[in-house]
Amino acid sequence: xxxxxxxxxxxxxxxxxxxxxxxxxxxxxxxxxxxxxxxxxxxxxxxxxxxxxxxxxxxxxxxxxxxxxxxxxxxxxxxxxxxxxxxxxxxxxxxxxxxxxxxxxxxxxxxxxxxxxxxxxxxxxxxxxxxxxxxxxxxxxxxxxxxxxxxxxxxxxxxxxxxxxxxxxxxxxxxxxxxxxxxxxxxxxxxxxxxxxxxxxxxxxxxxxxxxxxxxxxxxxxxxxxxxxxxxxxxxxxxxxxxxxxxxxx
Numbered sequence: 001x002x003x004x005x006x007x008x009x010x011x012x013x014x015x016x017x018x019x020x021x022x023x024x025x026x027x028x029x030x031x032x033x034x035x036x037x038x039x040x041x042x043x044x045x046x047x048x049x050x051x052x053x054x055x056x057x058x059x060x061x062x063x064x065x066x067x068x069x070x071x072x073x074x075x076x077x078x079x080x081x082x083x084x085x086x087x088x089x090x091x092x093x094x095x096x097x098x099x100x101x102x103x104x105x106x107x108x109x110x111x112x113x114x115x116x117x118x119x120x121x122x123x124x125x126x127x128x129x130x131x132x133x134x135x136x137x138x139x140x141x142x143x144x145x146x147x148x149x150x151x152x153x154x155x156x157x158x159x160x161x162x163x164x165x166x167x168x169x170x171x172x173x174x175x176x177x178x179x180x181x182x183x184x185x186x187x188x189x190x191x192x193x194x195x196x197x198x199x200x201x202x203x204x205x206x207x208x209x210x211x212x213x214x215x216x217x218x219x220x221x222x223x224x225x226x227x228x229x230x231x232x233x234x235x236x237x238x239x240x241x242x243x244x245x246x247x248x249x250x
Contacts, residue, residue: 011046017073020070023070038058041107042194049103050122050124068092087131100122158194161193162190186203
């Protein structure tokens with residue numbers, strides 16, 4: 001398995017999860033690491049975006065030493081030792097609110113309420129190195145050049161794709177969710193789309209990430225990936241319906 005394939009697998013895990021353990025250097029206990037749970041979003045490039053309060057201890061730690069880590073895993077898995085986890089190590093810095101707010105609030109709309117307070121700010125953890133453990137014996141370092149997705153024009157206009165899917169392709173999104181995530185919903189909403197896949201919101205307010213088979217480098221490849229997923233889901237649905245009819249006559 002190539003390192004690029006491993007990086008994509010690791011990113012899929014990160015896209016599926018919405019909180020992780022932020023590791024900072026303690027200012028109140030010098031020399032000791034300090035861990036805290038924070039919601040996060042990977043931006044289009046693969047850097048980590050967090051929204052934290054000035055009064056939080058981890059924020060004070062970042063101001064003193066901006067070298068941090070974020071560990072991501074699936075808490076629903078039974079055996080954490082046997083299942084995948086990712087640790088992103090990088091340098092945290094204050095991030096521009098306007099350019100990052102939409103990306104963050106797409107997945108965490110409830111966090112908009114924190115804008116009413118004046119002590120919440122966006123920080124970006126610029127990835128330096130990534131540790132990916134995919135299970136026993138599947139342990140790899142991923143460097144920043146491999147992990148990060150180069151900037152692309154479509155990143156800035158991804159909301160246009162999202163609006164198009166939500167306005168014109170409700171049926172397709174429902175079929176994608178049923179086939180790829182085994183989720184049935186009467187109404188779905190695309191929340192975000194990245195090079196690695198898209199997030200959807202179901203009618204039960206469940207956020208579901210559906211990955212693409214490979215990295216999409218431009219708007220055309222994103223469109224093709226969504227069309228392919230739709231065709232695959234519909235073909236599977238036709239086979240299922242055909243099998244049901246045949247079994248009815250058996």
